[in-house]
Amino acid sequence: MDSQKELPKGYMGRILEIDLGKKQFRYIDMEPDLALRFFGGRGIGAALLFRHFEELHTQGDYKDPFMEVEGLSPDNVVIIATSPATGTRMPASGRFHMNFKSPLSEGLGSSDSGGFWGVQLKHAGVDVLRIVGRAETPTYLVLDKDGVTFHDAAPLAGLSTEKTSELLLQELPKGSRVLSIGEAGKQMVRFAGVISERGRALGRSGGGAVWGSKNLHAVAVVPDPSIKIETADPEMLDIKNRESATFKAKMMLDVGKLTRKESHYGILSSLGSLGLLGMVNNHGQLSHNNMQNNAHDKDNIAKVNGEALRNHKDIAAPGTPTVEVKKGTCFNCPVACKRETTVLDEKGEYVDSGEGPEFETVTLMGANLSIYDLPLITKANYAANRFGMDTVSLGSTIASFFELYTYCRDKQNLSEQERSFMEEVRPFVNEVGEPVFGNSEVLLPLVDMIGNRRGIGFYLGEGSYRFCSRYGHPEFSMTVKQQELPAYDPRGSFSQGLSYEMSNRGGCHLEGGYMAAQAYAGGYGEWPADRTEGTPLILKNASLRNTIYDVIGSCVYTSFSIGLDDYAKLLNAITGLNLNAGELQRLGHRVFTLERLFNVRCGKGPQDDWLPRRFFTDPITVDGGERVCDEEAFRRMHGEYYDAMGWDAEGVPTEEVLHKLKLGDFISFLTEKRS
Numbered sequence: 001m002d003s004q005k006e007l008p009k010g011y012m013g014r015i016l017e018i019d020l021g022k023k024q025f026r027y028i029d030m031e032p033d034l035a036l037r038f039f040g041g042r043g044i045g046a047a048l049l050f051r052h053f054e055e056l057h058t059q060g061d062y063k064d065p066f067m068e069v070e071g072l073s074p075d076n077v078v079i080i081a082t083s084p085a086t087g088t089r090m091p092a093s094g095r096f097h098m099n100f101k102s103p104l105s106e107g108l109g110s111s112d113s114g115g116f117w118g119v120q121l122k123h124a125g126v127d128v129l130r131i132v133g134r135a136e137t138p139t140y141l142v143l144d145k146d147g148v149t150f151h152d153a154a155p156l157a158g159l160s161t162e163k164t165s166e167l168l169l170q171e172l173p174k175g176s177r178v179l180s181i182g183e184a185g186k187q188m189v190r191f192a193g194v195i196s197e198r199g200r201a202l203g204r205s206g207g208g209a210v211w212g213s214k215n216l217h218a219v220a221v222v223p224d225p226s227i228k229i230e231t232a233d234p235e236m237l238d239i240k241n242r243e244s245a246t247f248k249a250k251m252m253l254d255v256g257k258l259t260r261k262e263s264h265y266g267i268l269s270s271l272g273s274l275g276l277l278g279m280v281n282n283h284g285q286l287s288h289n290n291m292q293n294n295a296h297d298k299d300n301i302a303k304v305n306g307e308a309l310r311n312h313k314d315i316a317a318p319g320t321p322t323v324e325v326k327k328g329t330c331f332n333c334p335v336a337c338k339r340e341t342t343v344l345d346e347k348g349e350y351v352d353s354g355e356g357p358e359f360e361t362v363t364l365m366g367a368n369l370s371i372y373d374l375p376l377i378t379k380a381n382y383a384a385n386r387f388g389m390d391t392v393s394l395g396s397t398i399a400s401f402f403e404l405y406t407y408c409r410d411k412q413n414l415s416e417q418e419r420s421f422m423e424e425v426r427p428f429v430n431e432v433g434e435p436v437f438g439n440s441e442v443l444l445p446l447v448d449m450i451g452n453r454r455g456i457g458f459y460l461g462e463g464s465y466r467f468c469s470r471y472g473h474p475e476f477s478m479t480v481k482q483q484e485l486p487a488y489d490p491r492g493s494f495s496q497g498l499s500y501e502m503s504n505r506g507g508c509h510l511e512g513g514y515m516a517a518q519a520y521a522g523g524y525g526e527w528p529a530d531r532t533e534g535t536p537l538i539l540k541n542a543s544l545r546n547t548i549y550d551v552i553g554s555c556v557y558t559s560f561s562i563g564l565d566d567y568a569k570l571l572n573a574i575t576g577l578n579l580n581a582g583e584l585q586r587l588g589h590r591v592f593t594l595e596r597l598f599n600v601r602c603g604k605g606p607q608d609d610w611l612p613r614r615f616f617t618d619p620i621t622v623d624g625g626e627r628v629c630d631e632e633a634f635r636r637m638h639g640e641y642y643d644a645m646g647w648d649a650e651g652v653p654t655e656e657v658l659h660k661l662k663l664g665d666f667i668s669f670l671t672e673k674r675s
Ligand code: SF4
Pocket: 092, 114, 115, 328, 329, 330, 333, 334, 335, 336, 337, 338, 555, 556, 557, 558
């Protein structure tokens, strides 16, 4: 696919570069080589991120910008990339990707979102945004087909992401969409995200803090109805044509919905992502009390699972708050896993409404805190969306706070750091209550204090690793590469544990681990969750496959029904290329390897590829027996995984694999001395 010299169809052909400091913008032609080698989304994002840091070196400002430029530096960059498939008739084609250096990990920053904003960016005639510099004062941008206008963001001061969007849309033509940060991004909470609609998040890695550090508060896109996305074979994409790739993909999704009600796909459609909660708990993987164990009471799980959300009015105790729910979806997605909710008070009167909660949110901001109150978790989710915070990192950071507090409260002979912690937390305890597992009274105040970086919330806004390290206890931070782990306990699934370790953006559940065991390998019956033999190879294939969904601009949830062969047909109809499943898998390998190389250049190595200690020392009960992650087996899996990926014993991609993946122009980064 990468010998062609013309830009394939599906692209708008333009990268829009915005310099916030100079208040200037320019369009750059999309190079065919960039499109053909990295395709779109996460692929183009990784390539342009790398190129930005190399340019900083060429300009002579830094000896080694990869190491010297931090996530919150004005010299960081924000890349937002769509794919040629974004906004086309391919199912679930509303997704777009954001890259930057992460203020959490100080390595790769990477987040993906659904919704509608990316589609409208293409209808403004742009494939990719590259945002550099720092605005002198708070600024928001309006993009249309002719360019960019820079606006004073003073009227947005103190507004939530939702209100920001409402305010800007009042002045903009129909169809416009807004991406914005809330107070958390403005205050540079290190796990702040960027939000569109009422809760579609570019959530992970702290991109909202990067926006805040650049004084960038919102980006509105104004589509032009005359701008169409050209495709190579519209007939093959026409849903009314029963022979078309789109029709077949839709059929696969529909058949999955009807015949696999108990599978991930059927559950996602009928119950939303929260439908996974019961299944994950049944496998002993649902994290509890800052991942100390998996000991949830079944009755408690029944209060917060997918069925509970769907039937909440019927199951809630009389005279208590309830949640009403209806389906929501992203652009052109028949799965419709999103949920729009309304919270009612004990008298049945309206309290609030918004998007979610999703499975990860209910676990990290609920079950992992021993809080099983669905209306409360739903309200905390609304607040997190309005502040613009990643609910995985937020919930996990609160859990680490609870554990640290309980440990220090119950300990004799506190160290100096522990004493200073108890001093700093005292006003919170006096005014709000004890930050302990199961105390639901403290949840909403904590979200508010972290979002505003008030009191103890100031330090919690640094993320759990920096927070716990400040007081001498990094072991209470459940992170890999300083990013918080999602809902699955690695002792319940070793492939998930290995996947957390190898994820380029740090703790992440979307790199194939959980699915490697359950979906791709046929379920636990055929692939036991504590199996280590052969797991690295399975994980490699699953993670490369999952990378592809972020590169082509589709949703990983469709992977349960639509395979890479079928995606190749859809992409060929869009672009006019001649792709197949093998080439897509190689594209995933290329992108994943380039991300790894970025991390290597940022100083990351094998020492960063490890789970927190407790998973190797403290057993949990799974299937009636005790289980920990076996350290020697994990060490062996690391070696096998590096080998399978074409990385050396230190986890550095070899020259050979870079050549093989057509990344030869990046080989100099392996040896280059910055002097
Ligand atoms: S499956 Fe869910 S998250 Fe994915 S595109 Fe569809 S509605 Fe959005």
